[in-house]
Amino acid sequence: MEFFIEVAYGTLIKHGEELPGDMVNVVRLEDCTIIVLADGLGSGVKANILATLTSKIAGTMLKEGADIYETIDTIANTLPVCKVRNIAYSTFTIIKIYNNGQAYIAEYDSPPIFAMRNGETMDISKKEVIINGKIIKESNLILQENDVLTVVSDGVIHAGIGEILNLGWQWKDVETYLKKRTGNNLNVQVIAKDLLEACWDLYCCKPGDDTTVVSVKIRQPSYVNVFTGPPKDKEMDSTVIRNFMNSPGKKVICGGTAANIAERELNRKLKVNLDFLNKNVPPTASMEGIDLITEGVLTLSMAIEKIKKYLNPSSDDREFIDYNGKDGVSALVKILMEDCTHLNLWVGKAVNPAHQNPDFPADLSIKLKLVGELYNQMKSLGKNVNINYV
Incomplete structure (x- = not known):
């Protein structure tokens, strides 16, 4: 073994x-x-x-x-x-x-x-x-x-x-x-x-x-797949979702557009959870075959900050992660820290105009910067991390 x-x-x-x-x-x-x-x-x-x-x-x-x-x-x-x-x-x-x-x-x-x-x-x-x-x-x-x-x-x-x-x-x-x-x-x-x-x-x-x-x-190796952001070429939607779903391990989607793509390509109902478990955290959603669906940029940013505080033993904010939290950030951090040894990131390179000026180069997008930060934090946790840009 x-x-x-x-x-x-x-x-x-x-x-x-x-x-x-x-x-x-x-x-x-x-x-x-x-x-x-x-x-x-x-x-x-x-x-x-x-x-x-x-x-x-x-x-x-x-x-x-x-x-x-x-x-x-x-x-x-x-x-x-x-x-x-x-x-x-x-x-x-x-x-x-x-x-x-x-x-x-x-x-x-x-x-x-x-x-x-x-x-x-x-x-x-x-x-x-x-x-x-x-x-x-x-x-x-x-x-x-x-x-x-x-x-x-x-x-x-x-x-x-x-x-x-x-x-x-x-x-x-x-x-x-x-x-x-x-x-x-x-x-x-x-x-x-x-x-x-x-x-x-x-x-x-x-x-x-x-x-x-x-x-x-x-x-034992434990795989987690995270899909965030739409592919740059819309014609790749079907291929990306197929590869994402065929990869072993848990499935997580971060972002409304990515969730809508999965709903369309998989022909499965996307249900938004209207229970606000934490007023500061965007609500989650659910879909058959997907372990967790969250909002994108804000949830990723908050999850990264939680991991950063946790990794710093000299931090003034000596915060323990609430593994029992049901909100999107707590659930995402729990999966990344508890259930993951190998992380596969599926990252669409299309720029969301809601996040920034669409005339900016792709490498300046908030989403891609967050993915890079998540990559570094997960490597600091000793995880095996792979990024698939689409």
């Missing part, structure tokens, strides 16, 4: 610093996914440089086929030496997961990885190897569907030290927290966000160290 390796991560920057001393690098290959979390020595600019070098070197070398021994040797010989402490290193955790679930983990001087299955901790057998004078803990395991791996930097384990907790949040405390959260079968975005929120609160909104969480979940 081929799985999709879903990855979500976020960082709280140490209070008073502008750059994070932790760095995450995710490299997706055809047969596997490589995740590197590096924690540079100290904080600020120097730590950022150390962590960036470590994560980029590791990700690039492993991508090109180098083994862990070559990779760590290169890192050890590349990092600059701190003149004050006379040491040069960045702690790191490297995870390589193949699409069949086979996983390899290498940990150097970092908090032990959390591995959860059905809400319980998995026992991971580790062996120590010495590479260039450094003790590396290696693990090999076979992951199953819905297994969750969570990697954290020291900032998570130390959360609350000197503030709410005398000794900080211990590894066992984090383990207990993750047991409860992963047992609810949440997606990785929620797991990572929740853990960062807890750390933010323990630090009383002033992180005493760079705090990073990386959550990885093994999922």
Whole structure:
């Protein structure tokens, strides 16, 4: 069975610093996914440089086929030496997961990885190897569907030290927290966000160290197709709708014109839902064979803003997404975040004169700009995204 390796991560920057001393690098290959979390020595600019070098070197070398021994040797010989402490290193955790679930983990001087299955901790057998004078803990395991791996930097384990907790949040405390959260079968975005929120609160909104969480979940591929905007050539309407409907996965239409095209080409009744579930959100509609139909530009814009706020762990507006909301924006965001690993966007390039001056070039259209923004946000969520312009 081929799985999709879903990855979500976020960082709280140490209070008073502008750059994070932790760095995450995710490299997706055809047969596997490589995740590197590096924690540079100290904080600020120097730590950022150390962590960036470590994560980029590791990700690039492993991508090109180098083994862990070559990779760590290169890192050890590349990092600059701190003149004050006379040491040069960045702690790191490297995870390589193949699409069949086979996983390899290498940990150097970092908090032990959390591995959860059905809400319980998995026992991971580790062996120590010495590479260039450094003790590396290696693990090999076979992951199953819905297994969750969570990697954290020291900032998570130390959360609350000197503030709410005398000794900080211990590894066992984090383990207990993750047991409860992963047992609810949440997606990785929620797991990572929740853990960062807890750390933010323990630090009383002033992180005493760079705090990073990386959550990885093994999922079956789940496809979502979104059709928005009429094709530039009206004669393409039939072909676009046929290809859209024949694509596997959920079907979503954003925009009244796109919905009318589907109604005409599929010869199915379009029914507008007149219940205003949220006065600030345009109403939805329904049609046989379509999972969700919403208004276009306004709904897309509001959905993108919700995802942006959710992705920013340091946002002043620390908003949780209401997955139980029935309005068009909540329903669209739920599908994009919960039900989607692969997103196919079907984007008509006809310019809607209601949105802007039709004399503007197509690449200036509000709709196309929103699609580009949605593409970037979904890629940030770790989704596989493909755009079909018509």
